[in-house]
Amino acid sequence: MSSSHRFTVLLTATIGLGLSATLVATTAVASAPAAHGSPGVHSLGDRLFPTLGNGGYDVQDYDLSLRYRPDRTTMAASVTIRALSTQALSSFSLDSVAQRITGVRVDGRAVPFRLDPAQEKLIVTARIPDRRLFDVRIDYVADRSQNPAPPGTTLPPGVDWPIEAWVKTPDGFATFGQPNRAHQFFPSNDYPSDKARYTVRLTVPSDRTAVSAGRLLAKYRHHGETTWIYRTDHPIKPDVLPIAVGRFREIEQTGPHGLPVRSYVTLEKAPNGQTLTEPMELNARQTPAQLAWLEQQIGRPFPYESYGVVGLASAYNGVALETATLSTFGGQLAAPPEDEAPTLVHEMAHQYFGDAVAVRTWDDMWLSEGHARYYERKYAGERGFIDYTAELKTLYERDQSLRDEQGPAGRLKNPGSVLFDTDAPGQLMLVGLNHLVGDATFRTIERTFYDRYRDGVASTADYVAIANQLSGRDLTPYFDAWLYSPITPPMPGHPDWHSTKKA
Ligand SMILES: [Zn+2]
Numbered sequence: 001m002s003s004s005h006r007f008t009v010l011l012t013a014t015i016g017l018g019l020s021a022t023l024v025a026t027t028a029v030a031s032a033p034a035a036h037g038s039p040g041v042h043s044l045g046d047r048l049f050p051t052l053g054n055g056g057y058d059v060q061d062y063d064l065s066l067r068y069r070p071d072r073t074t075m076a077a078s079v080t081i082r083a084l085s086t087q088a089l090s091s092f093s094l095d096s097v098a099q100r101i102t103g104v105r106v107d108g109r110a111v112p113f114r115l116d117p118a119q120e121k122l123i124v125t126a127r128i129p130d131r132r133l134f135d136v137r138i139d140y141v142a143d144r145s146q147n148p149a150p151p152g153t154t155l156p157p158g159v160d161w162p163i164e165a166w167v168k169t170p171d172g173f174a175t176f177g178q179p180n181r182a183h184q185f186f187p188s189n190d191y192p193s194d195k196a197r198y199t200v201r202l203t204v205p206s207d208r209t210a211v212s213a214g215r216l217l218a219k220y221r222h223h224g225e226t227t228w229i230y231r232t233d234h235p236i237k238p239d240v241l242p243i244a245v246g247r248f249r250e251i252e253q254t255g256p257h258g259l260p261v262r263s264y265v266t267l268e269k270a271p272n273g274q275t276l277t278e279p280m281e282l283n284a285r286q287t288p289a290q291l292a293w294l295e296q297q298i299g300r301p302f303p304y305e306s307y308g309v310v311g312l313a314s315a316y317n318g319v320a321l322e323t324a325t326l327s328t329f330g331g332q333l334a335a336p337p338e339d340e341a342p343t344l345v346h347e348m349a350h351q352y353f354g355d356a357v358a359v360r361t362w363d364d365m366w367l368s369e370g371h372a373r374y375y376e377r378k379y380a381g382e383r384g385f386i387d388y389t390a391e392l393k394t395l396y397e398r399d400q401s402l403r404d405e406q407g408p409a410g411r412l413k414n415p416g417s418v419l420f421d422t423d424a425p426g427q428l429m430l431v432g433l434n435h436l437v438g439d440a441t442f443r444t445i446e447r448t449f450y451d452r453y454r455d456g457v458a459s460t461a462d463y464v465a466i467a468n469q470l471s472g473r474d475l476t477p478y479f480d481a482w483l484y485s486p487i488t489p490p491m492p493g494h495p496d497w498h499s500t501k502k503a
Contacts, residue, residue, distance in 0.1 A: 001319065046191070061199070064199070066203070068245050080137045085129065097183055100140060153416070165184045192237040201227055212326070215231055244264070248310070254288065279334035294349060307351065312330055320333075321347070329347075350368060357453040367463060410483030449466050
């Protein structure tokens, strides 16, 4: 994720009211005899998002169908989830909100289900033996007009939840699921550590284009509608599944090693009448050159089977999201290249760090945002878009204030800031690490971490262990100070820099 400053202020000011201290994970207690199975837990115990995630199974595959009609916000939908049980189950839950569930089948049999709206859960009753692959098909109606505030957040009267999950555009919509909204799109195990492969089937009017992750497997027309079927080669986490529908110009290019690069830019104009298509295309066409730069930095080929960007005619301008294989941008993609190129590199870097290597918990989010910002600012500095060292110094000087307001990056005070307040501290910490261990070791740490956890998930401890091993030093206190201390630690290489509380 990246955002404009204005958006960040709005968001943190609004969500900063915070998570109620009384919120605790509601974890179902396993009480039934093991022979008959017991309920899967209704939470994975995340500190920032205590209701998120579900236990007792591991999703292997989602097969999602959505039918978009321009004259209504509701969409007939279904998802078939193939999962592997990790215990004998008597029931299990999925994250689900703002959906009208019309039926649930397990291995083809209709089964009882109920909703817990407060916890955003769909609870399914079915007996499943341990270590068994099973299919759950859920038929439902999704509603793009619904944008409920997640559990545990409190907002002032009259203030709407500021994050749009379903992004509205004049010609369609797009999905922004991060951090905890993918289960508005489809019932799922909406947690970054449960990655799965996806088949996405989008039925839209034939004058629209529908895009999603991975390869286009098939496309067929029937009675004025077209169904587009996409499939991913790699497992990805639910919150970065891209789905977008609109009137797009398609731009085909080739990246390093023959990587297919396919981008989509809106044919609509901005609300102020500005043409978006050509300026967006100018930015999108930088993708192969930026991929080559990033591959050279990280020393590894792009993680996925294809890449590209989608540019929306959205008033939701300031944000971009690292949706896997196809990053999603608002109207900002029409900004001048010197402004937008670093953000393009940011979302591209997330494909390695954040997507291919996903975070184990939301407290590990610096692994994603810190790396994305590290490569983004390095690129901006090398291209002469910024004074790299001067910007770093300013960032460092502000760190103590950020820490006071939002908490350290590894122990944030409120969940809303997970997308916005982990990137700068993460970048500073990585720049400092680079200084401490030198360029060659730093690059080896990055490559080793990527190689070991690619297509999986990793925690802060996993990164620290690799840094310690490859540097031959105990850097744990260094990481602990940056991630968990209330006080900004010294900046390696810059003993004259200071970060103090705001007056
Ligand atoms: Zn980001």
